[in-house]
Amino acid sequence: MLDGIMIGLTTALNPTNLLFVVCGCLVGTFIGMLPGLGPMSAIALMIPIAASLDPSAGIILMAAVYYGAIFGGSTSSILINAPGVASTVATSFDGYPMAKKGKAGKALAIAAYSSFSGGVIGAILLLIAAPSLAKVSLSFHSTDYFALMVLGLTAVAAFSGQGNMLKAMLMTVVGLMLSTVGTDQTQGIQRFTLGMIDLLDGISFLLLVMATFALSEALMAILRPAGSDEDRKREQEAHSNLGSMKVSKEEVKELAPVVGRSSILGFLVGVLPGAGATIASFLAYGTEQRLAGPKKGKLFGTGSIRGLSAPETANNAAATGSFVPLLTLGIPGSGTTAIMLGALIGYGIQPGPRLYIDQPDVFWSVIVSMWIGNIILLVLNLPLIPYIAKILAIPARFLLPLILFFSLIGVYFVSFNTFDIQLMIIFAVAAVTLRLLDFPLAPMILGFILGGMMEENLRRALLINNDSWSFLWERGLTLTILSIAVLTLIVPMLLPYFQKWRKDADRAGEGG
């Protein structure tokens, strides 16, 4: 492990890569701060640039953009109550009330320290968990991988929240469907190309991500009516008067156990495929509220520093945790890591247990860059926050066309095919329609990324088993993983009925 850390340190501390971490953190903070644009859009916008770099530098850049965007999302949550991403919604519960009380500076500082702690503790846990899991997963067969991918995809649906499960499942399948467009890799047969030469290579991953996230986010913002003058006045006041950024010793003492608990909770939730930073932040918030007791628990939602620190720590630890399945199994745990997986595949790198052995520089530099990224976020971004916050004052009429421009040329500069621009517009229209109908898009990206690998593993599994589907129940590990996948789907479906049954039973008990 020490050798690995040294390899990671040498790669990540290379001056060029260090510059990418700094730029990535700043750019990520900038993009994440813009309401509506989150880590996924930020990373998507970075792919064309990352594609021109070597794999380690590219991944380091994207990872830095990722933390930066999460940090930036917290800033807009605190200052203007407009979370850039779902994972920072819980941050606004107490962060925004603090800002309204004139403690925006303190809220930003607590958010920054908590993010830093969550990220660093998460990276330590990743350092321990990733190599161990990578070693275990070396014994996995293609049947197990197929089962793992099924588990990953079902978990995404299961964690999408009550009432959204079927929608998330459908979007995952739609993503899998889109991945089948193009020439079949093993047999060379054209599928769903509609006779178009431009579709022979399939739909570009970058095109799909840019269209469904960056482009559709900008189009959604264009469709929204402009805010009132009062809103704008309130926002401007928030960015111009941040107050003191000092955190007292008593506050640090109060927050230390919160940070410890939320880091571990966040990391564990992040490791679960599909769960991610949003669930982690809400779970941590709820847990701390319960642990705070009735007196301090009541302060949650009115500007409690515990209520601010818990979700901020957890979402960063979860962001780090989501790298565990990506780096060790090659299965992304979230939409963001799905985009990173796509980028890695673009480099010709197949993440999975072999990555640890075949490309240790990529594996370790990602882990080490997480520490460096978090330090840079704290040292560089925190003092710059009062200035970066001014970005929020750039009028949307200038920002939105720029986002559209960067999205379009981001895709065009990779393929130099104008057909891609038109295809992107079609996907953006579809994405906007689905957003207006409240259909989630992240599961679609996950399905799209895993589609090719899933088909390949299924084909291989059937080939090894002489065209027999019996591998699904004959191999113990495969069966176990598939059973967990079925349980993850069934349990959330049955949970409401169970809760209703328990309530009825309690009522009957009280009545009797």
Add this chain to the structure above:
Amino acid sequence: MFFTKRRIGAFLLLGFCITYAVLSQRIPLLPFQQDSAFHARTMPEILSVLAIGICILIIALPSPAEYVELKGKNWIVGFAFLVLMSIYGLTIRPFGFILASTMLLGVGYWLLGERKLWLLAITSIPVAVAFWALMSIGLGVFIEPLPWFLRG
């Protein structure tokens, strides 16, 4: 009302899935592949059945009373942006990167309410030129900057 957000979405995706299922039957197979357990149609067929099943479930199951709000959105501006982006795709080659990009940005700012010509110019031309310079000079990626009538 029957047509909730969820059901409209499911109906739209059902249309997509049925089309996908029909097209999956047009994937050519070689004679020896017909009887094998896995061929180019296997995955699309499984996915078609799964997706159509889920769509029908979403439509049939009780749905929360959330309806599509069409009022109060800037549809015309949104549509204008789609046309603008499409024109950008068609003009980027003949008009060259700088002119096409300046047009995209300038018209974009104008559509969102900026009317000062000098501001439109200083926020679009330098961006297009700077980006062209960054790609061509900085990263060595050649992009035709000039329109067809100015090329040598």
